[in-house]
Amino acid sequence: MPVPRHTLTETLNDLLQPAQFKDYGPNGLQVEGRAEVHKLVTGVTASRALIEAAIAEGADAILVHHGLFWRGQDGRVTGWMKQRLALLLQHDINLFAYHLPLDAHPELGNNAQLARHLGIAVYSDARGRFGEQTLGFMGERPSASAAALAAHVSERLGRSVTLVAEPDRPIRRVALCTGGAQGYFESAIAAGADVFITGEISEPQAHYARECGVAYIACGHHASERYGAPAVGAHVAAGLGLAHVFIDIDNPA
The missing domain is CATH 3.40.1390.30 (NIF3 (NGG1p interacting factor 3)-like)
Structure with a gap:
């Protein structure tokens, strides 16, 4: 009908x-x-x-x-x-x-679905959201290194990614915000992330990643929002x- x-x-x-x-x-x-x-x-x-x-x-x-x-x-x-x-x-x-x-939808939205697709367990309490309008999501996916996590993201999304990080640094706390959310990186750093995953990267974020010791993975605007x-x-x-x-x-x- x-x-x-x-x-x-x-x-x-x-x-x-x-x-x-x-x-x-x-x-x-x-x-x-x-x-x-x-x-x-x-x-x-x-x-x-x-x-x-x-x-x-x-x-x-x-x-x-x-x-x-x-x-x-x-x-x-x-x-x-x-x-x-x-x-x-x-x-x-x-x-x-x-x-x-x-x-932003907590179960069906781009951020929640990308986290699920990548195997990130989003925190169920207040730690699970950050940034302007609380659009950013935070959770855990322990990885032996930033390079290993980047390889996992690349494999899951079927495309190459950009990684700015100390490649051997272990990862536990993962922040993510899909699309063109590079402006959320500083909020992710403040929230205690070990790595930030988003669609795009701009020039300033590479410096922030190196100076703050927080890894940055840009996996494609479209790829992150599918x-x-x-x-x-x-x-x-x-x-x-x-x-x-x-x-x-x-x-x-």
């Missing part, structure tokens, strides 16, 4: 609680499509490639982490924006996007009786 669009919207909002976050763009329904939903496609970014794949799957709705609209962007509908919107509107597909709320959207999609689809497909559009970043 189809699910009304407003029911899917309410279910996602109840689960992810977007009103609790100060974010960089609108969370929730970004593009309105047909009123009834049979099939939900999830992905990381609302790229044209994902939209085209969702059309081929016969989707009525798409759920992503990176939507179309961001604070401070050019508001004109030209170029890539026009192309993406035209496809969504032509095929009457609903687009849902949740940015920080999808990072797990939240399908987890949320599968959970919501099971509860509402929807068909669900996760489509991973490769991205080297």
Whole structure:
């Protein structure tokens, strides 16, 4: 049986609680499509490639982490924006996007799912969260060395990673925050981490890692955020009786 669009919207909002976050763009329904939903496609970014794949799957709705609209962007509908919107509107597909709320969910979010994928046991008490809006997660995964942990992350994510560390230093306390969260490194250091795992690294973090003795692993923005959207999609689809497909559009970043 189809699910009304407003029911899917309410279910996602109840689960992810977007009103609790100060974010960089609108969370929730970004593009309105047909009123009834049979099939939900999830992905990381609302790229044209994902939209085209969702059309081929016969989707009525798409759920992503990176939507179309961001604070401070050019508001004109030209170029890539026009192309993406035209496809969504032509095929009457609903687009849902949740940015920080999808990072932060304690069980289904990007951070929680990446920790689970990497075998990190997140602390269940106050030690388990750190940083602005408590988006960072902290837990334990003992490793003989930073180099060994980096190799494990690389193997689990299927891509090379960047490691800045004393390679032989043992690791126990692991802090992580997916995507472009290099700005959380100092908070991770203050929280007592032995290593910080995120998607990207900028120039200052290499110096902080060397000077503070805390290892830094950058594993790719996209690679670190592949797990939240399908987890949320599968959970919501099971509860509402929807068909669900996760489509991973490769991205080297």
